[in-house]
Amino acid sequence: MISFLNGFILPALFAASIPILLHFLSRKKARKMPFSSIKFLKVIENQRIKRVKLYQFLLILVRTLFIVFLVIAFARPTVTSLLGNVSGNAQTTAVIIIDDSYSMQAFASSQTYMEIAKQQLSEIVAVFNTQDKVFLLSGFDKKPVLINSLNRDKSLKNIKPSNAVLNLERLLISADSLFTTHPNLNNELYILSDFKLTDHKPFAEYSFNSTPNFKAYKIDLAQEPSFKNVSIDSIVLNNQLIETGSTINISAYISNHDPQNKMETNLNLYNEDMRVAMSFVELQPGESKVVEIPFVPQKPGTHYLNLQIDEDDLFVDNKFYFSLFMKEKIKALFVSDLTADKISLATKVLSQNSLFDIDPKRQNEWPGTNLSLYDFVILNDFENTSEANIEKLGAYLKSGKSILVIPGEKLTVADYNNFFKKLESPVRFGKINSGGPNSFYSLENEKAANSIFDALFRDKKNPFSPPKIFRYYTQTGFDKSMINLSNRNTFLSKSGGLYVFSSAFSQNWSSFEINGLFLPLLYRSFYIAAQTKNPLSGSIVSGEAVVFNSDGINIENRFSIKPPNNSSISVIPKSMRNKLYFDGGIAVDPGFYLLMENQNVIGAIAANHSADELKKPFISSSSFEFDLKTLDSDKLNQQILNARTGFELWLVFLILALSMLLLEQVLIKRIEGLPLFG
Template sequence: MGFLNPQVLYLLGLAGLPILIHFLGRKKYKEVYFSDIRLLKNLEKDAIRKVKISQILVLLLRTLIILFLILSFAKPYLSEVVKSLFIRKNSRLNLVIDNSLSMSCLVNNSNVLEESISYLSALSQKFEYPFYLSVYTTTNNKPVIKDRRIEAEEDFISSIKRISITNLEGKLDITLSNILKEIEGNENVENYVWIVTDLQESNLGSGNEISNMINGLNKWDIVPVIIKTDFELKNFAITGNLSTGLISTNNPLIVNLQINNWDTVASEIPVTLYVNDEKVGKDVVNIEPVGREVVQFKIMPQKNGFTTGYAEIRNDNLPADNKWYFVVYLPERIKILIVGKTGQDIRYIYNALTSSRSDYYDVDISSVNQINYYELLSYDIVIFSNVCYLKNEQIARLKELVSKSTSIVVFPGDDCDLGGYNNLWHNILGFPKLVKFLGSKVEEAFVSLGKFDREHQLFVNVFRKDVDILSNVRFFKVPVFDIDNDDHAIIYYSDGNPFLIECKDDSRTLGFLIATGIDGRWSDLPFKGFFPVLLNRIIAYLSNTSSFNLIKSTGEQYVIENVGKKAVEEIKMVGPDKRVFYPLIERNKLVFDRFDDTGFFEVYSENSIMKELAVNISLSEIGNSFLDQRTFERRYKVDKNKFVWIDLNEKSKENYTMIEKKDLSTIFIILVVSLLIIETFLSRINRVSSERDGE
């Protein structure tokens, strides 16, 4: 047994105080002889014997109370070898190293990962060699080292020092799942699992997964060891997004920035915005401890094509998350494909697009049967009019279209019944559900357009507030759609049903559903001046959404669809450090490996730039929540006996010799309280006995 406060043991002499007080307080009696009555003498002897025994017990209890109280203040503990830290000969160590970005945070003139590796190196002196080592990183699904035989301490140290920090997000739950599968396939080997991590909450996955993984390891008699380094959270992280909406050389682009404060003190942070390497704005935000603040900048794109920019905050303990990059693309020409069942389904849409913006649009038309002859993914926008039945191969191409950056505009029509529309557009592609049709054969019975969202980007600088052009359009047949929380109804009919719906998948705009036929039989919309205005605004709005697909995160892949053999030889990517990347070929796709750095990447074809991309730190690495042991146990419902926790900031020599302390202070406090209760009870009995004898 050891003591954390051994100096308190000098007070053990105080345990003799009850004995000293007892002897000093003894009463002296003068003997007086009475008549020899044997019965009285025997009674007297019995009473004295009982009193002495009780007094001795009380004296002993008081001595023990003082003794145990002093020992509890000395904080006694028992030491024992931690089984999970003692690597035995011919066993296998499954070592998980968190090499995500947050592990590069500066601490003690190094970083968190280097501190952890130094600890592992010192601990390796006590291992039994040889053993087998498998090293996993939280940023890679596959083991970096697989069952390597480690013959000596030097082998182990050289193996773990190969691990370097990345800009990628970590996924500890997936890594533990892979380890558990390996252990289940090698049950004849004694396994150990060590986890080196900063326990950034956003990298842990769901609570159930982590808890299940630890329970799964426990079933194999494995107690995982979590090795954590706490560090000063002197860090601020920046992320952002671009306002969705209509972007042009005449409309401002809103840059929304969010600054996260990891620190426990409030701070003032200057934020600077650069566009095409020129400083265009600056602001200062006050951020509360472990809080976040939002700041907005407005910029005006000066030209068509690619515009690059970034926002920056001052350097701190983690410089990699102090910049957020963005790219905006304003196309010089927009490629549009109109698909209809008949020429009448296409006619008015084509006229509306080509009458005023023929210099800005490349418009192609196609019947439903001819879709296969077009490279759909080469178009920026595809408009479907009166199309509700497609062949299986056409549906497959359309699903691929929806999953990529091409936007879709849908007009129902006479050939769209409930079953046909819902099967294609709702069930397969996720557009709003068609509920029913409302209409009348009497021309005088009609509805008009009613309220609309004036704040939407479609209507910026379009209408004066005192003009209501929408009521001039008459509709004789109205399809009724049921919209969910993701979708946004922008214009309503006068009867309250939605007319113009922005269809979204989470935050990404898939396209628009315009709830009317456009062949001239459902309404007089095709003959009104409002129709080309509305359609051109929709096209301009959707063409801007491609800008948001130019902003990527570290760890993402970049895929180019539908390329020919010639294009494969011509396409390459150049990173911010001028490294050149070449794609892998997968069928008719080009796949660039996941981004591992931040900044601007340029995609070239025939030595000319075809696309610019901005790559930023993953959002999960910007989170400011790092768990301590108690929070980890509570949030993920993990019992403290199911794992071993080592905090390197509280390490001592015992850690290096693989000794675990079991605190005994609580046990001694319980003993003190129990003895006090017994002592109080016996003292009361003695007092009552003395009072009776006195009587």
């Protein structure tokens, strides 16, 4: 038995009569003309006329069949077998995967893809009867939802788009498990998606070969090839020093996901609700670029910032949240027995006139100090100390804090290297390089190479007057050189939280004490050493867990987490490895999640969309090991029923129609007496 998926096209079969009508309308009655009696020629003429009439009849037939076959091909005939009738009426286990990722919030004309998906899902669910097992899987719901006549409307209504990326691999694992635990004669998998999902790898493990009578279908919801969307993918801070009153350069990574059209948008930077900067952006089709935008913080504390671009087809990725934290005071421990030297005097000046609160201690005093009260420790020309004290400094480093070492005369190279080794640092001192009585070393005369001096020179035309270094330790094993000498050796190195100068600041080592860079160098070196934590807030992707960790707080206080919707979730901290952990559940909405202690904010995490979802190439039917057939959005229920009961013959009829075109050309050449080839 044959049925048609597009039966409304069948009335077009009346067009098959067109070749016959044209034949009769074009017939002409032969006129008799007198001619000499040539009997032999008349016999030949009669034979040729009969042959031409046969070819003409066949030509009419071929043209008629071409129209018939073409119309039938577009009507999509489906042949039904006895087995098809049995399986069509048998019980079915159906697993429907609905894409609820953030790209499903994009608009297609007046509706979002999610709204279209819910309408088509309703059509699919209507196909099944009460004996069938129909499960709904989505990215947001971790467990499958069994749909029946009682909860169908409620289940469909509860489907909402999430702001996360769809984990299709996890959903295929769940589908495989459902087919195993709920076997039926019919086993059907449906995937409703815009298929803007990055093709990381073929899903080779999920072939469903062991599932009997398995069929898989996809409903591609993307209606328009042109996807007018610009996204903010990520941000990067370009400054090493984040200071109040200084310009912070923010790099925003922006992408145009429209492969056909150029996009123009405005990039706006907001500090809470106030716009503080704007930049115009022009993107070519498919282009990604980095856009610089400045921000000048006017006060210390936390700045809750967000970047916004103009609205387009997809709103979710038009914003990017982040926060910057700048301490009002930075507390440092300065360990030195040289109370009258210039560096000790400089630390007093910094304590009185800057955000630094520097606490001086002699070498025999600091071991009794609680180091956790300080943001970093400065060791100036220190002496050998006990194993217990070195272990205390090592634990301080491992806690995420910093130590700044200024060498001097009291220790040998071997003593310094032994100290570094016990701190588990790779830094090592080599020999002392001396410039001689009339020679010296200078800092590298390229400010760009010494990022610690950035912004010290407002007028770049002014000459750079570096101090003179007479002696210094060569260094090896460090992670990064913060300041270089003119011979490319390091003057200040960084290895983890350990910062090490190569030279002392006394007059027999360098001329820093009388150079105008002395105080700015100390200020910026101290500032960098104090920034043990990223000034950016913690950042997660929507759909991930909101987890805070903290130390130094009173566990008896009341704690809560405030999500972007301004509700409040009470939390009880859990102790682990000398830290307190706060579990805030899953980040559903993009925005700021704040950890509150007695109504005071003590932590912030910014949740944003994941840029991975819209990275090409996207998945296609070839990404799957199983046969994934495409269903049209029109008459889904009829297509599903026909697919259960038989197979389509449209390709067969299309081939027959093309064959009729070829045969027509052969007959025309026969009638005209022309050769078939040539």
